Every structure is written in structure tokens, then in C-alpha cells.
Amino acid sequence: MDTADFFEIHRFASVDSTNEAVKRAAAAGATEGWLAVADEQTAGKGRRGRSWASPPGESLYFSFLLKPDLAPALLPQVTIVAGLAVAYAIRRELQLPALIKWPNDIVIGGKKVCGILTEAFSCGGGTAVVVGIGINVNTAAFPKELQDRATSLFLERSGSGNAAPVDRDALLMAVLAAYAEGYARFMEEGSLAKIREAYEALMVSLGNEVRIEDPAGAYTAVCRGIGADGAMRIALPDGTEQMVSSGEISVRGLYGYV
Numbered sequence: 001m002d003t004a005d006f007f008e009i010h011r012f013a014s015v016d017s018t019n020e021a022v023k024r025a026a027a028a029g030a031t032e033g034w035l036a037v038a039d040e041q042t043a044g045k046g047r048r049g050r051s052w053a054s055p056p057g058e059s060l061y062f063s064f065l066l067k068p069d070l071a072p073a074l075l076p077q078v079t080i081v082a083g084l085a086v087a088y089a090i091r092r093e094l095q096l097p098a099l100i101k102w103p104n105d106i107v108i109g110g111k112k113v114c115g116i117l118t119e120a121f122s123c124g125g126g127t128a129v130v131v132g133i134g135i136n137v138n139t140a141a142f143p144k145e146l147q148d149r150a151t152s153l154f155l156e157r158s159g160s161g162n163a164a165p166v167d168r169d170a171l172l173m174a175v176l177a178a179y180a181e182g183y184a185r186f187m188e189e190g191s192l193a194k195i196r197e198a199y200e201a202l203m204v205s206l207g208n209e210v211r212i213e214d215p216a217g218a219y220t221a222v223c224r225g226i227g228a229d230g231a232m233r234i235a236l237p238d239g240t241e242q243m244v245s246s247g248e249i250s251v252r253g254l255y256g257y258v
Contacts, residue, residue, distance in 0.1 A: 003173070003180045007064060012038040014056070018063035019119060019132040026065050026123045026130075037062035037172060044134060058139050059152070060168050063132035066183075070190060072120070073229075075129055076246070079104050079118040080230045081186050082131050084199045085179035086114050093174040094166065096156050099204040102223070102232050103246040106135075107204055111151035133175070138165050191228055200225040205251065210234070213250040223251075 008031070015021050020043075021036040040056035066078060083100045090098035090106065090113075098114075101107050106114035117132040139152035153166045185194040192199070200206055205223040212219050212234070221234035224241065231243040232251065244251070 003177045006033045006180050006183075007035045007176050008033050009035045009037060012036060014038060014040040014042060016043040017041055017132075018044075018061050019117060019130050022063045022065050022130040022132075023119075023121060026121075026128050029124075030065055032065055032067040035062060035064040035176075059137040060133070060135040060172055062172060063130050066129040066131060067123070067126070068129065068187060072127060074190065075120050075127065076118065077186070077192055077230045078129055078131060078183070079116055079246075080192055080199055080226070081182045081195065082116050082118065082133060082179060084195055084202065085182050086116070086133060086135065086175055087202050088178045088182075088198075089171065089174035090114075090153065092178070093171055094153060094157060096153065096160075098202070100199065100202045101204050102226065102251060103230065108151055108153075108156045110204075111149055112136075113151050113153060113156070135171070135175075137168050137171065192226070192230055193228065196226060196228070211252045212244060213252065214244075 012021065015036065015038040018036040018038050018041060021038070022034060025034050025036070038061050041061050044061065068075065068078065080103060083104055083106065086106050087098040087100050090096050096108055098106050098108055101112070104116040104118070105112050114133065114135040119130050119132070120127055121130065136150065136152035138154045140154060142150045153171075157163075157166065182195055186192065188194065203223065203225065206225060208223060209220055210223050212221055221236050224233040224235050227233050227243050231245050233241060233243055235241050
């Protein structure tokens, strides 16, 4: 799948939320691949209703429209495709050791550098998906309360001796190229079969103990990867395995964010 043929890029100086911009475009008849990228978001969105800080001129905020011919139960799997694409793009473009905190955060050195919000919505009598991606690119400092769990590509590259600002547009195109490749492989199978191994290889929790924050009660387990549907596969202390869905629980490391 060619990036230029698939994505139709629309640039905004400021927008409430790139996810909302895509939804408005979809309601007006936009086709798959319609993409909004903004220099600033005034009402950026994160998971579980949280806000996403989006100051102007620093980072990368973009969302794009998908209309995959998939059963509704399979739609959340596009988040897995997006996580892998962002991690790959950062590694290829900047040679930074990006890893994936299942299901939708990208981390470097144990700190979050990117969040991904995927939303399904009704569109033209069917179901569409908007994939929203926010990457901390050239942020030079974070508030004290975030310094132990958030970082930026600029800070990580500076720590390696390169203090030059990161080219946000080059990074955007690298992510889109990686996503177009992964999405094509995903749609060929209608499943994660062709990218599952690559995703697991970059999971920060793979083989490690994690804390499952279940509404019914928190417990610990060992991450064993993901299933065919993108759910996390875990091993319990008694040796049995089970699957956990990101829509039901939150996963954290035992001693911090990852």
C-alpha cells in the first residue's frame, strides 16, 4: 500500500481535537485515509476520557479515518497496528529504542512518549474508525508530576548526544509509511497473524510481571504476549493462562508505569 495514495493529509494550525476533525470530515463524506494533523489541539483526547496536553509547535498530533471491511469485534485491532507502526518509525527514523506498552502507549527508557486513541463510530450507515496519535516530539521539559513517566524524542535524543530538534514532518511521514505497510498486511488476513510476532518482539512487558488493575480486584501475572485478537496473554501464579482485554483492565509494571 502506497502512503501517498492512501492518506489524504489536511493540516491545521489549531483544532479542538484531530479525532473530532476526522469525525466531522467523515460525516461530510470523507473517504478512508483522510488525515488531520494539527500544530495545536485545544481539547486533545486521551484514553478513558482523559485530556491530552497539546501545546503548539512542540509535538505531533494527527488522526486518520479508516473504513475497514471487518466485523465490529475486530476493529480494536487497528490499535495494535498503530502501536507497531509508531514504534517502528521511531526506531527507523531516529534510532531510538522505542517499545510498546500494551496496547497503545509507546515508551522509551520506561517513560511514555506516545499515546494512541482509537474510536469506532457510526458513519453512513456503517462503522468507521478514527485512529488518533499524539507523540511528544520536541518537548524540552515536563511538569514535575510527569517527569518520572513522560519523555520526548528530543530529550531522548539529547541524552544520546544529539540536541537537534526532531523534524516533525519527517517523523509523520515515517509513521504513515509504517502504518500503510502494517495495515495492508493486517487487511490481507483480516487478523493480526502477519504482525503479531513483530509486535510481541517490541512489548516492554513481555516475559515480565505486570499488575492487572481489574475492577473486580488487582492481581499480578506474567505477560506472555498477545492473542490473535490483540488481547494480552498472561500466565497466573498457578500456571494457568488467560486473556485480558484492554477495554476491561489496565496493565502496569509492578514498580512503576511499565
